[in-house]
Amino acid sequence: MIDEALRTAVKQAWENPERETDVKALMTEVATDVYKFQLFDVEHIADLRNMLEQAWDAGIPLRPPYGIVLNRRGAMLDRRSEGYLAAPSFQAFYQQLLDTYMRPISRLLFPEIIGYDSQSFGFSIHYQPTTDASIRQHTDASSVTLNINMNLPDETFEGSELDVLDAASGDAVRFSFTPGSAMLHRGNVPHAAQPITSGQRSNLVLWLYGERGQIPPQGAQRRAIPARDRWVSSSAEQDDFAPF
Numbered sequence: 001m002i003d004e005a006l007r008t009a010v011k012q013a014w015e016n017p018e019r020e021t022d023v024k025a026l027m028t029e030v031a032t033d034v035y036k037f038q039l040f041d042v043e044h045i046a047d048l049r050n051m052l053e054q055a056w057d058a059g060i061p062l063r064p065p066y067g068i069v070l071n072r073r074g075a076m077l078d079r080r081s082e083g084y085l086a087a088p089s090f091q092a093f094y095q096q097l098l099d100t101y102m103r104p105i106s107r108l109l110f111p112e113i114i115g116y117d118s119q120s121f122g123f124s125i126h127y128q129p130t131t132d133a134s135i136r137q138h139t140d141a142s143s144v145t146l147n148i149n150m151n152l153p154d155e156t157f158e159g160s161e162l163d164v165l166d167a168a169s170g171d172a173v174r175f176s177f178t179p180g181s182a183m184l185h186r187g188n189v190p191h192a193a194q195p196i197t198s199g200q201r202s203n204l205v206l207w208l209y210g211e212r213g214q215i216p217p218q219g220a221q222r223r224a225i226p227a228r229d230r231w232v233s234s235s236a237e238q239d240d241f242a243p244f
């Protein structure tokens, strides 16, 4: 499921944290502190989509994220959330994404999140022109957000770009998702999705934050920390706080 180059680099970093530079080398900084990289292997996205679609088609009552505002064909993914997608195979994958990939990579790019990254939240979103087509500019209540595209290679769409505010220039940087690509940014980076004009777009959105929803204080020091402090399993207790 995970892109081969990333999987290999992350595996090496877990074995020897000093090798995390190879992980960083796979990331492209598209705006200040906003990173893009290939996370899913395009050949396997269909497996994930099938899992989500099956739950949907089975009529299992999944709660859409953000109430009904966004998004009618999306689902809650974290066990903290009522009506989440509890399928064990999906949950194992979701947990691995958070623990093996998202947390250490986020600590590598945004060291100040350490201490504010033990808890999680997740949902899937689905845009199409006739129902949920866009989302206005907002920030997320997360320390860090990982947003991954799940479109299949032949599922093209128009519009639906993600605009992220570049803190340095004050301008929005416009970004189009390609299948399996991911964006990683601090929750406090303002972002918006432009209206989708044709086709559909499916994304997986994961959040990390601290106990009871805490996020790093404004202006938290971004001091360097040793690599070995990132590539460690989180032993923190999981609370029941659900942001939505």
Ligand SMILES: O=C(O)CCC(=O)C(=O)O
Residues within 6 Å of the ligand: 070, 125, 135, 140, 147, 162, 191, 192, 193, 203, 205
């Ligand atoms: O359209 C997207 O991919 C971003 C969605 C988003 O920012 C959100 O759901 O919080």
Ligand SMILES: [Fe+2]
Residues within 6 Å of the ligand: 138, 139, 140, 191
């Ligand atoms: Fe968001």
